[in-house]
Amino acid sequence: MTGGRLTPPVGADDHVQGPEDAPVTLVEYGDFECPSCGMAYPILKVVQEHMGARLRFVFRPFPLTESHPHAQHAAEAAEAAAAQGYFWAMHDMLFEHQRRLEDEDLVGYAEALGLDAGRVARELAEGTYEARVRSSFRGGIRSGVNGTPTFFINGERYDGPWTEAGVFVQVLSEVADATGSAARR
Amino acid sequence: MATTDTGKHGANILKPGTPAPNFTLNATPDQRLALDELRGRPVVLLFYPADWSPVCGDELALFNEILPDFRQHNAELLAISVDGVWCHAAFAHHRGLHMPLLADFEPKGAVARQYGAYREQDGTAERALFLIDGEGVIRWSYCSPVGVNPGADGVLSALEALTGTSTGAEAGTPSGTRS
Numbered sequence: 001m002t003g004g005r006l007t008p009p010v011g012a013d014d015h016v017q018g019p020e021d022a023p024v025t026l027v028e029y030g031d032f033e034c035p036s037c038g039m040a041y042p043i044l045k046v047v048q049e050h051m052g053a054r055l056r057f058v059f060r061p062f063p064l065t066e067s068h069p070h071a072q073h074a075a076e077a078a079e080a081a082a083a084q085g086y087f088w089a090m091h092d093m094l095f096e097h098q099r100r101l102e103d104e105d106l107v108g109y110a111e112a113l114g115l116d117a118g119r120v121a122r123e124l125a126e127g128t129y130e131a132r133v134r135s136s137f138r139g140g141i142r143s144g145v146n147g148t149p150t151f152f153i154n155g156e157r158y159d160g161p162w163t164e165a166g167v168f169v170q171v172l173s174e175v176a177d178a179t180g181s182a183a184r185r
Numbered sequence: 186m187a188t189t190d191t192g193k194h195g196a197n198i199l200k201p202g203t204p205a206p207n208f209t210l211n212a213t214p215d216q217r218l219a220l221d222e223l224r225g226r227p228v229v230l231l232f233y234p235a236d237w238s239p240v241c242g243d244e245l246a247l248f249n250e251i252l253p254d255f256r257q258h259n260a261e262l263l264a265i266s267v268d269g270v271w272c273h274a275a276f277a278h279h280r281g282l283h284m285p286l287l288a289d290f291e292p293k294g295a296v297a298r299q300y301g302a303y304r305e306q307d308g309t310a311e312r313a314l315f316l317i318d319g320e321g322v323i324r325w326s327y328c329s330p331v332g333v334n335p336g337a338d339g340v341l342s343a344l345e346a347l348t349g350t351s352t353g354a355e356a357g358t359p360s361g362t363r364s
Contacts, residue, residue, distance in 0.1 A: 004336055066281055067246045141251060141341065146334035147243030159333050 004144020004157035010058050015078075015087045017048065018056035023179035024172050027058040027152040029140040032075060032094040033068035033101055034148040039163070041095040046165035047172065054176045059091060061133050062140045062148055070101035072133060077106040079129035080120040081113065089113050154179065195328020197301035198313050205230075205317040206299040210287040214270045218263070218285060221321065227260035227347055228317040229340055232302045232310040234331055236268045236276035236286075244312070244334040249282050251337055254352045258344050263287055266310055267294050302328065316343045 010016070010025055028044070030037040048057055061078065063071030074094050081090030093109045094101065103124055111117035123129065140150070144157050151158040153175055162168045199205070205228075209219040220228065233244060245264060255262050265287045268276070273286040289296045289310065297303040297310040304311055314335060316325040325343035329335035341352050 004338055064246050064250055066249045066283070137250075141247075141254075141336075142338050144336035144338040145247070146336035147240070147247055157336075 004146070004152075006152045006155040006157075007143045008139055009155060010056075014058045014060065015082060015091070016056060016058050017088060019053050020056065022056040023054055023176040024051070025056045025058060025154055026172065027060060029060050029062035029136075029143075029145045029148060029150045029152075031061070031063050031068055031071045031148040032078070032091075033071040033098060034064065035098070036147075037149045038095055038098045040149050041092075043162065043165045043168065047168050050165070050169045051172055051176070055172060059087075060140065061136045062145055062150070063133065063137065064148060072130070073103060073106060073124055074101045075133045075136075076124055076127070076129040077110065077120060079132055080123045081110060081115060083123070083129075084115045084119070086113055086115055195302065195311055195313055198311065198326050198328045199300050199315065199323050200326060201324055203323045205315065205321050205323050206296070207321075208296045208299070210265070210289060210296060211270045212285040212287055214274060218287065220263075220317075223261050224321055225319045227258060227319060227344060229255060229260055229262045229344070230300070230313075230315040230317065231262060231264045231284075232297055232300065232313040232315075233264060233266050234304070234307065234309040234312060235266055236272050240312075240332060240334050245282055245284075246280065247334070247337060249280070249284065251341075252283055254341060255344070257352060258348045258350065260344055260348075265289050265296060267297065267308070304331070307331075314340050316340055316347065318347060
């Protein structure tokens with residue numbers, strides 16, 4: 001048994017930034033209430049900027065509900081925003097307001113983003129996306145997610161350093177170069 | 186890309202097919218738990234280096250989250266480190282952990298040693314997982330580099346293979362061991 005392999009692979013259901021044919025796909029399993037994920041958030045912005053079109057970034061919710069009581073609903077709010085085409089705006093909003101994740105805050109963020117906040121409130125209350133988030137969590141467990149955030153680079157769990165954007169960019173660039181040359185062969 | 190190196194880590198941990206050494210350890214300041222009390226059910230032993238260290242916290246938080254999956258297999262999860270009972274009590278309370286944290290405290294690391302999961306150089310347990318069947322025989326074991334949380338995929342797959350059921354399925358009663 002080695003690190004762990006992404007199951008299921010990135011697909012049409014995923015929340016994706018960057019080109020589909022990018023040489024590197026970085027998947028983050030994250031929790032909107034997790035301080036380490038909050039720390040990773042601005043780092044990943046820098047990484048994305050440096051990598052440009054060489055990187056496809058995917059976020060999958062992995063709420064540790066026993067540790068983080070607001071994480072499940074925050075993840076569901078992001079799915080509710082996704083249903084209105086605003087996943088990433090909500091993703092950013094949640095990480096920028098990690099300490100205020102009560103249901104009323106979540107609905108407030110939807111409103112601030114210009115979404116149909118009433119619909120988000122209703123979908124949160126009805127648990128419309130509860131199963132989807134739990135399914136993401138389960139997929140994470142089966143992939144070998146071992147805490148949050150856990151990263152997968154081109155499908156393989158990455159246990160290396162990420163807290164310094166420069167180092168992370170270097171790791172990803174090496175993968176991009178290797179993938180690129182393999183593709184040209 | 187970093188992958189786990191299992192070669193030099195945990196070469197000495199007890200292997201599948203080995204009878205699991207019995208032990209009795211404190212689960213709380215006034216409660217002791219013996220492994221053989223759990224005979225008839227699968228037991229997952231999770232050795233970890235220390236309370237409070239960040240990686241361990243994540244590992245236990247992760248396993249804490251999937252306790253229902255273990256219950257579905259009628260399996261018991263026991264976490265073990267060399268920390269004392271009061272340290273465990275504070276740690277469990279602070280993190281909201283629901284599994285027993287056993288204190289392999291006096292003589293220090295004696296149980297970890299029996300399982301080949303003691304790190305002499307650090308004076309702590311390895312980050313090791315064992316799956317023990319209802320007959321008390323180790324059926325699967327894994328040792329992770331000490332800085333890397335192993336995740337739960339390996340032990341869940343082993344548990345599914347042991348009980349012949351898949352995790353997360355709605356289907357009814359736990360099947361126990363069918364080995």
